Amino acid sequence: xxxxxxxxxxxxxxxxxxxxxxxxxxxxxxxxxxxxxxxxxxxxxxxxxxxxxxxxxxxxxxxxxxxxxxxxxxxxxxxxxxxxx
Numbered sequence: 412x413x414x415x416x417x418x419x420x421x422x423x424x425x426x427x428x429x430x431x432x433x434x435x436x437x438x439x440x441x442x443x444x445x446x447x448x449x450x451x452x453x454x455x456x457x458x459x460x461x462x463x464x465x466x467x468x469x470x471x472x473x474x475x476x477x478x479x480x481x482x483x484x485x486x487x488x489x490x491x492x493x494x495x496x
Contacts, residue, residue: 419427
């Protein structure tokens with residue numbers, strides 16, 4: 412009974428491919444939006460931290476805190492060719 416089995420026509424195959432492409436485009440758009448929102452949250456957090464640190468050091472404190480000086484010195488001692496020197 413070879414005649415009983417019928418394959419999909421070209422039109423049916425193209426419709427399936429078109430539906431899959433549409434699903435893929437929607438998924439990619441959602442992925443790109445979520446990545447952009449994540450980057451915006453990261454930037455917002457970094458801006459907030461920067462503003463906090465900047466205000467902390469610009470309120471009349473012209474000196475760098477001692478732990479930061481010690482950490483920089485330890486880094487330059489461990490890595491002699493570092494650009495921090």
